[in-house]
Every structure is written in structure tokens, then in C-alpha cells.
Amino acid sequence: MSEHPVKEIKVDENSPLFDKTEMLHKEFPSDFRQIRYFTLLIAQTAPPDIKEINLLEQQISEIIKNAVKHGNKCDAEKKVRVWYSFSPEHAHIIVEDEGPGFKDLEKWNLFNHKRQNLLESQDFESLADYVSFRGTQADENDGGNALFAALEYWNGGFVFNQRRNCVAMLKRFPKRRHGVAVES
Amino acid sequence: MELKIRKNGENYIIDVNGEMDLYNSYKLKELVMKMLEKKVERFIINLENVDYIDSSGIGALIYICSTIKKMSLKLVITNIHGSVKKVIELTKLMGYFPIAQTIDEALKKMEA
Numbered sequence: 001m002s003e004h005p006v007k008e009i010k011v012d013e014n015s016p017l018f019d020k021t022e023m024l025h026k027e028f029p030s031d032f033r034q035i036r037y038f039t040l041l042i043a044q045t046a047p048p049d050i051k052e053i054n055l056l057e058q059q060i061s062e063i064i065k066n067a068v069k070h071g072n073k074c075d076a077e078k079k080v081r082v083w084y085s086f087s088p089e090h091a092h093i094i095v096e097d098e099g100p101g102f103k104d105l106e107k108w109n110l111f112n113h114k115r116q117n118l119l120e121s122q123d124f125e126s127l128a129d130y131v132s133f134r135g136t137q138a139d140e141n142d143g144g145n146a147l148f149a150a151l152e153y154w155n156g157g158f159v160f161n162q163r164r165n166c167v168a169m170l171k172r173f174p175k176r177r178h179g180v181a182v183e184s
Numbered sequence: 185m186e187l188k189i190r191k192n193g194e195n196y197i198i199d200v201n202g203e204m205d206l207y208n209s210y211k212l213k214e215l216v217m218k219m220l221e222k223k224v225e226r227f228i229i230n231l232e233n234v235d236y237i238d239s240s241g242i243g244a245l246i247y248i249c250s251t252i253k254k255m256s257l258k259l260v261i262t263n264i265h266g267s268v269k270k271v272i273e274l275t276k277l278m279g280y281f282p283i284a285q286t287i288d289e290a291l292k293k294m295e296a
Contacts, residue, residue, distance in 0.1 A: 036205065055267045058238050065206060065238075119276050127280055128253070131246045141210055143243025149274035 007116065008109040009102075009147065015159045017168035020094060023083040028064075030072035030080055030097075035065050038080075042093075046086040051173050056091055059153050062146040063095045063167060070137055071097030071165055090156070091171040101164030104135040108147065115148070187215055195226045195294050197287065201233040204241030204268075213244045216251075225257045228290045232263035237271050249281055260290040 024045065028038045043057040050056060064080060072078035083094040102108075115130040132144030151158055156170030185202035196219060200212060216227065229248070231237075245261065252259040262284045264272060272278055284290035 033207075036207075052267060052270065054236060055270050058236065058267065058271065061206075062239055119279075122279060124280050128250055131250070131277065131280060132243060141206070141240060141243075143209075143239030143241070143246070145242050145246070145275045145277075146239035148276070149239065149242075149271060152274040152276075 007151070008112065009105055009151065010157075010159045011105065011162060011164065012159045013162040015157065015168060017092070017157050017159055017170055018094065018161065018166070020083045023085045023092065023094070025081065025083050027079045027081045028068075029076045030068040030074050030078050031076060032065075032068055032074045035068055036061055038082075039064055042082055042084050045084070046091065047088050049088055049176070050086065050091070055153070056171065059150060059171075060091075060093060062150060063093065063169070066146065067095050067097035067099075069142075070102075070135070071099030073099065089173050089175060091173070092156075092169070094166065094168040096166035099165050102160060102167075103164070104133075105160065105164060108133055108135070112148065112151075185209075185211060187212060189215075189219075192228075192291060195228055195291060196224050197228040197230055199230045199233065203236040204234055204244065205236060205238045206240040209238075209240040209244040213247055216248045220251070220255070220257075226294055227252060227257070227259045228287065228294070229259070229261045230263055230287060230290075231261065231265075231268055234268055235266055237268045242271065242275055242277070245281065246277070258294055260284045260293050262287055262290040 026042060039057055039061040043060055046053060046056060064082065067080040068074060072080065078098040081096045085092045111130065111133050118127040118130055134144055138144060154169035154171050156172045158169045160167050185200065185204060185208040188199045190197050198215065249259060260282050263286065264283060284293050
């Protein structure tokens with residue numbers, strides 16, 4: 001699993017990030033009220049010395065929320081399946097829902113490309129139109145910014161399967177030597 | 185999440201206490217919209233006691249910020265720290281939001 005700068009959401013059914021070998025697994029009903037609880041059940045298995053563990057929890061929560069809300073439309077009959085593996089140096093997550101898949105992926109990448117250009121040119125006035133992505137299914141409570149942060153956070157890759165209802169991601173943490181984090 | 189309002193001159197400081205997540209971030213949006221109806225023009229949002237924010241929380245801040253900017257009113261967000269700062273940095277919005285380190289600095293920005 002090579003580390004590379006992620007600038008857009010990719011679709012790659014054959015990505016090694018979909019390898020579930022030796023990963024733990026849980027599945028949940030699509031209950032919006034319990035998203036943070038489900039996330040906690042997963043995040044609490046991570047080593048406590050992981051850097052910024054509450055940030056990890058938040059990032060996992062966003063992906064589970066997308067699966068529950070946008071994938072399964074909060075249909076309690078539909079399940080969200082999560083595979084996960086943690087060490088002090090990595091977090092590897094796969095989240096699958098039973099929905100039709102992320103149809104707006106290309107639209108999102110185009111939107112994010114424009115957003116990144118505006119950020120690079122520090123054009124904050126025009127950026128105002130590109131701070132929140134409104135997909136076709138978005139409602140007023142959607143922040144529209146979760147995937148921007150996800151692409152930055154999951155520095156080992158963030159990739160969808162062909163059907164786009166399953167997303168795999170990897171975070172590499174800095175190596176720790178004698179209790180001091182060392183950026184690689 | 186608990187919201188408290190205090191007044192300093194013409195400035196209204198909203199102290200946010202707790203987590204700004206998918207279940208409660210709409211409350212801050214609603215409060216600011218009510219204050220706008222009551223003709224409040226200067227807002228300071230104090231995040232000193234917020235240790236957790238998610239995309240809904242960031243979305244609420246974006247909505248508030250864009251609404252206030254469109255109305256040519258004043259807003260400063262202050263005391264952003266820890267993982268809240270990290271999440272805003274990940275979304276690369278530190279340059280978009282009007283930010284001050286402290287309430288005092290926010291008050292000075294209001295006068296500028």
C-alpha cells in the first residue's frame with residue numbers, strides 16, 4: 001500500500017485497501033441516532049497512544065454517517081458493515097452500505113478540483129461558493145465538507161469500489177520512538 | 185451542546201459549550217438566525233469549550249459565516265483549539281473563517 005498524495009476520490013475495485021485479511025468486522029442497522037455510538041465501538045479498539053485519537057473517531061464517524069444517511073437512507077432494515085484494523089502506526093477502515101452507490105463522485109471531484117484551485121490562489125471570495133458540496137441527496141443538516149477533510153486525513157488512500165457503495169481508507173501515523181512522534 | 189449569550193458593548197458573544205456534532209449543530213445556526221431577526225449585527229462565536237466538531241459543525245459555521253458576510257455584518261470565531269482546529273485545517277478553511285485567538289483579539293477585530 002503505497003503512500004501518495006490524494007487529490008481526488010478514486011474508484012478502484014482492485015485496490016489493496018479492500019483486502020480484509022485479519023481485519024475485525026462489525027455490522028450495524030442504519031440508525032442515525034446511534035452513529036456516534038457505533039463509531040465508538042470501533043474506535044475504542046484502537047491503541048490509546050494513537051496520535052489524536054478523537055480526530056480518528058471523528059473521521060470514522062463521518063464515513064459511517066455517509067453510509068447510514070446517504071447510502072442506506074436511514075432504512076433500519078439495511079446494514080452498514082465495517083471492517084477495521086488498528087496499530088500505533090495505522091488505521092485501516094472499510095465501510096460498506098446497501099445503497100445505490102456514490103453517484104455524485106465525478107461531480108464531487110470536479111467541485112473539489114475547483115475548490116483546490118481557489119485555495120491555492122487564496123481567492124476566498126470565490127471560495128465562498130465552494131466550501132460546501134451539495135449532492136443531489138443533501139439536506140440542510142449536511143455540512144458538505146466531510147470528504148474534503150477525509151482526503152486530507154486518510155493519507156494512505158481513500159478509494160471506492162466499482163459499485164461505489166463501499167469505501168476503503170488508510171491512515172498512517174508517525175512512528176514513535178521513546179514516546180516522541182517522528183514524522184516520516 | 186449548550187449555548188450562552190453575553191453582551192460586550194454592541195458585540196454579542198455566543199459561548200458554545202460541548203460537542204458540535206451531527207445531532208446538535210443546527211442549534212447554533214438557529215440561534216444566530218433568531219439573533220439576526222432581532223437585528224443583532226456583531227457576533228463573536230467562542231469555541232473555547234468545544235473539543236469536538238464534525239462536518240455538520242463545520243457546515244453550521246460555514247452557513248453562519250456566509251449568511252453574515254452576505255449581510256455585510258460582523259463575525260469573529262475565537263478560541264479554536266485542539267481537534268476542532270485540526271478538523272478546520274483539514275478542510276482548509278482557516279483562511280475562509282474570520283478567526284481570532286482570544287475574545288480580546290476578537291473585540292479588537294470588531295472595532296477595526
